[in-house]
Every structure is written in C-alpha cells, then in structure tokens.
Amino acid sequence: MRFRKLLPLLLPFLLFTACKQDYSILQDSVPDPLENINSPLRFSDADYEELRQELDIEQDINFPLAEIPSHLASRSRTTELTATQQRRAMLGRVLFYDRRVSVTGETSCATCHAQEFAFSDNKAFSDGIRGAHTARNSFPLGSVPSFLTAPTNSSLPAVGYYSPPPPDVPEPKFGRFFWDGRAKDIVEQSRETMSNPIEMGSNLEELADKLNQERIYQILGRKAFRDEELSPGDIILAIGDFMTTMSSTDTRYDDLQDLKTNRVPMSRILEDFTLSEVRGGEIYRTSCASCHHSSMAEPTVKMANNGLDRVYTDKGSGAVTGDVLRNGFFKTPFLRNLPLTAPYMHDGRFATLREVVDHYSEGIQDHPNLSPILRNDDGSVRNLHLSEYDKQALVDFLELTKDRTIQTAEHLSDPFIR
Structure with missing residues (x-):
C-alpha cells in the first residue's frame, strides 16, 4: 500500500502540521516518527546490483553522526538518526551529487559545496549553469555542529539544523538560510536554490518527474519512502537529512x-x-x-x-x-x-x-x-x-x-x- 495514503491517520504525529510556514510541498512526505532506531538498513541483493551500475556505495546503509563533545552534551538528545532518516540520507547523498538535478546537467549541490572545503567553495563566487556565477560566496554547509535537538513531543524524531522545525518552535522573525536570511527554513531554501536561474534552474515538480524515470531513484525512493515515485517534498527531506550528517564536532x-x-x-x-x-x-x-x-x-x-x-x-x-x-x-x-x-x-x-x-x-x-x-x-x-x-x-x-x-x-x- 502506498504509505502516503495513511496521511490522515498520521496527522497527530507529523512534524510539520502546526508550523506557520508553508509546508504544503511536504504533504506527501510522511516520516515514520516511531520507527525503531536500530532497524536493519540494507539494500536487497537485486537492488544493490542495479544501483552498482551507477553508484559506488556499500550495500549496508550507515550514516553516523559524530560523537558529541562533553561541552555540547546538554544540547543533544541523541547522536543517531532513525532508520527512516538514514534511508532518506542515502537518497539525499545521491541527489546532492547528481548533476541531473540542474536543468542543464552542469551543476549539483556539490558544485558550490565541495567536501574538500567542508562543503563550501574555494572561490568567492561559485560556478553556475550556462557560464554564470553566483552573486555571493558559498555558505559552508559543513560548519554546522549537526547535533540533534529534541522537540517537546518526545515521540517525534530529534531534528537537526537542516530539518524543518517542529511545531513548538515559533516562526523566526528573520530567516536562517542564505546570507540575507530570505529563507526561513530548509523548504524555502531548497526550492529557491534549485529554481535559481544561475545555480540550477530547475522546477521541483518537473525535477521529480524527471528523476522518477531513473531506475536508481525508483530504488532509492522505495527504500526511503516506501514508494518508487519521488515527490518534491521527498527531495527536500532527503537532502536535508543528508546535510544533517555533515557533523563537525571532532575538532x-x-x-x-x-x-x-x-x-x-x-x-x-x-x-x-x-x-x-x-x-x-x-x-x-x-x-x-x-x-x-x-x-x-x-x-x-x-x-x-x-x-x-x-x-x-x-x-x-x-x-x-x-x-x-x-x-x-x-x-x-x-x-x-x-x-x-x-x-x-x-x-x-x-x-x-x-x-x-x-x-x-x-x-x-x-x-x-x-x-x-x-x-x-x-x-x-x-x-x-x-x-x-x-x-x-x-x-x-x-x-x-x-x-x-x-x-x-x-x-x-x-x-x-x-
């Protein structure tokens, strides 16, 4: 059964319903809030064989978070992602590096946010599509400590900096994302970055349709969301969960x-x-x-x-x-x-x-x-x-x-x- 059909039954558990922000893009992306954190994570032999045609990955899915230093311990509830978050992070990792995410196939998230530079760029202005360059310096995504904090409702998963905020967090007066703060949350940030005519130039709805034609995304989508058809909200949640694993507390x-x-x-x-x-x-x-x-x-x-x-x-x-x-x-x-x-x-x-x-x-x-x-x-x-x-x-x-x-x-x- 398509998991999203259970949406009405799961509304009390959803992370997003009470927020003032517009999370309509996420309405088809339902997390498993009570899933066992120790659930086994592994691709089937058949799926893994297909994924290996394009991807150099392990059959087991493992996205650890760094150990929390004692001076930050009071800020963290857990140092692990749930099984659902890890499966989404696997999808997010592939999306983050896939140049097919841009309309011309020239850029990916990693174009402006390279691992060797702690997911920033060593240029003042990053390369965009069609020979263009960004107007500002790339923000270092890997500089966030990436510890998880617990929402008031302890039955929900802990959330990181790149997660949509839980219902009991008030809407910020000014945004958390982009140098000028124009995006209040990861939803606004992701949509604008992917649609930006310099950076990627993609429409999220059209992008989801395009990726759904690719076999690797059918497999990864089924693993992450129990469905081979990705929605725009799936893409945002997956990339956000991957970015949450960019832990930077081992210094x-x-x-x-x-x-x-x-x-x-x-x-x-x-x-x-x-x-x-x-x-x-x-x-x-x-x-x-x-x-x-x-x-x-x-x-x-x-x-x-x-x-x-x-x-x-x-x-x-x-x-x-x-x-x-x-x-x-x-x-x-x-x-x-x-x-x-x-x-x-x-x-x-x-x-x-x-x-x-x-x-x-x-x-x-x-x-x-x-x-x-x-x-x-x-x-x-x-x-x-x-x-x-x-x-x-x-x-x-x-x-x-x-x-x-x-x-x-x-x-x-x-x-x-x-």
Missing part, C-alpha cells in the same frame, strides 16, 4: 573546550595546546563569542552589520525586507572548519583568516547600522586594536576548528562512478 577546538569544561589544570591543557592557541581562545571568548557563541554552536546573533563598508552595494537583509535599518545585515556564520572555508564573508573579500582578524582589529567601518556590539559605550567604533602577537594567537585558535573527518568521511563523499 581540536572541541578537545580544548572539553578540557576547560572538565576544569583540568592549565598545565594539563598546555600538554596539548600552545600558549598562543590558549591565548587566542581567551580573545575569542571576550571579543568574538558575543556574536558567534562561546561554544561555537548556533551563533548568538543571527544577523548583523559587521562594518565591512560605509556604503553597501549589496544591502543584504535590507534589500529583502525593504528596511533601510537592515542595510548591510548578513547572516552570522558558524565558525567551524575555518581553515577549509576561505575566502570569507558574504562576498569572499578576505582570502585569509589573518585578513579577517585585521578587519576586526583596525578595519571596522562606521556604518549607521553597525551592530551595537561593535561600538564602545560612547558610540565610537570598537576596533579591537590587537597586538601582532594577539592577532596570530587568534588565528592559531581559529585554526583549531578544522574537523578531523569532514574531508574524508565516506558517507559524505560523491557516490557516483565518474
């Missing part, structure tokens, strides 16, 4: 934070870290954490004007909202995997971390919308005026944020036989 930064959380003596900390790295951590705590969060979880300040320019040609959130008081507001990025995600800022203007540090030390511009955090009590610009030693110390500390496995994790890699 030397997290090692340092765990030592501090456990109140170990400084002599013990200095066995693993240099004085410069420790000093940089103190500068970060006093000068950066008020926006980016002391534990590098989701930033404390979601969007801000950080004084890049006195006059902005790209007005950011101001252009989206029509509010001149938000001109120059851009999304505050996560700071994990910084050594892998250059260039920096929404326009990729800074090629190195040292250039970023120099900006906050001497280069903040006195724009009328400058974040109050970047002003002194008298209203003047709060440049940090760091010494050369402290600048290098802050760079040394920020380089601790590189995840040990993000570039090499097999379950995050391109599955296609090229």
Whole structure:
C-alpha cells in the first residue's frame, strides 16, 4: 500500500502540521516518527546490483553522526538518526551529487559545496549553469555542529539544523538560510536554490518527474519512502537529512573546550595546546563569542552589520525586507572548519583568516547600522586594536576548528562512478 495514503491517520504525529510556514510541498512526505532506531538498513541483493551500475556505495546503509563533545552534551538528545532518516540520507547523498538535478546537467549541490572545503567553495563566487556565477560566496554547509535537538513531543524524531522545525518552535522573525536570511527554513531554501536561474534552474515538480524515470531513484525512493515515485517534498527531506550528517564536532577546538569544561589544570591543557592557541581562545571568548557563541554552536546573533563598508552595494537583509535599518545585515556564520572555508564573508573579500582578524582589529567601518556590539559605550567604533602577537594567537585558535573527518568521511563523499 502506498504509505502516503495513511496521511490522515498520521496527522497527530507529523512534524510539520502546526508550523506557520508553508509546508504544503511536504504533504506527501510522511516520516515514520516511531520507527525503531536500530532497524536493519540494507539494500536487497537485486537492488544493490542495479544501483552498482551507477553508484559506488556499500550495500549496508550507515550514516553516523559524530560523537558529541562533553561541552555540547546538554544540547543533544541523541547522536543517531532513525532508520527512516538514514534511508532518506542515502537518497539525499545521491541527489546532492547528481548533476541531473540542474536543468542543464552542469551543476549539483556539490558544485558550490565541495567536501574538500567542508562543503563550501574555494572561490568567492561559485560556478553556475550556462557560464554564470553566483552573486555571493558559498555558505559552508559543513560548519554546522549537526547535533540533534529534541522537540517537546518526545515521540517525534530529534531534528537537526537542516530539518524543518517542529511545531513548538515559533516562526523566526528573520530567516536562517542564505546570507540575507530570505529563507526561513530548509523548504524555502531548497526550492529557491534549485529554481535559481544561475545555480540550477530547475522546477521541483518537473525535477521529480524527471528523476522518477531513473531506475536508481525508483530504488532509492522505495527504500526511503516506501514508494518508487519521488515527490518534491521527498527531495527536500532527503537532502536535508543528508546535510544533517555533515557533523563537525571532532575538532581540536572541541578537545580544548572539553578540557576547560572538565576544569583540568592549565598545565594539563598546555600538554596539548600552545600558549598562543590558549591565548587566542581567551580573545575569542571576550571579543568574538558575543556574536558567534562561546561554544561555537548556533551563533548568538543571527544577523548583523559587521562594518565591512560605509556604503553597501549589496544591502543584504535590507534589500529583502525593504528596511533601510537592515542595510548591510548578513547572516552570522558558524565558525567551524575555518581553515577549509576561505575566502570569507558574504562576498569572499578576505582570502585569509589573518585578513579577517585585521578587519576586526583596525578595519571596522562606521556604518549607521553597525551592530551595537561593535561600538564602545560612547558610540565610537570598537576596533579591537590587537597586538601582532594577539592577532596570530587568534588565528592559531581559529585554526583549531578544522574537523578531523569532514574531508574524508565516506558517507559524505560523491557516490557516483565518474
């Protein structure tokens, strides 16, 4: 029986029904909210043989999440995806790397979000279709910590940053996705990215019809959604679940934070870290954490004007909202995997971390919308005026944020036989 026909019976369990956002695209994509987390995950021999014609994958499906560091433990309910989420992640992995997702067959999600760069790009502006280039720097998808948090209704699966929010989460005032915050959730973000005439140029409904003609998607769709026919909502949920597995909590930064959380003596900390790295951590705590969060979880300040320019040609959130008081507001990025995600800022203007540090030390511009955090009590610009030693110390500390496995994790890699 087609699982979606059970929709009326499952409405009390659905993750999306009480949200103010428009999730109509997901109405045919029903999760298994109570499925056993330890259900076996394996393709049949016949299906696996067919998939192997195009894909270099294992017969067993396994999408682990990184172990949660102790300093972040209070933010996580579980470090595993449900069996349903893992099957969707398998489909999402294939979709993420498939250039057939773009209307011309030139680009995939991985074109702008490459694993070797923590799912960002090493160019200020990424390659699009038909020779075009994106208007802004690629946002590093792999810099999200990717721990799961539990909704109030504990019978529902835990959700990650890239999941549609559960019913008890209020609609955000400004969006979580894109540099200008124009998308409030993964649904809006995915639809706009795939339809963007520069990035992919696809219509989600037409894309679903096209992919449904491909045998691998019939097999993967049946495995993920108990149906060989993918819907637009299936595509969004699958890619979101795959992105949730881009865990970035296995870093030397997290090692340092765990030592501090456990109140170990400084002599013990200095066995693993240099004085410069420790000093940089103190500068970060006093000068950066008020926006980016002391534990590098989701930033404390979601969007801000950080004084890049006195006059902005790209007005950011101001252009989206029509509010001149938000001109120059851009999304505050996560700071994990910084050594892998250059260039920096929404326009990729800074090629190195040292250039970023120099900006906050001497280069903040006195724009009328400058974040109050970047002003002194008298209203003047709060440049940090760091010494050369402290600048290098802050760079040394920020380089601790590189995840040990993000570039090499097999379950995050391109599955296609090229």
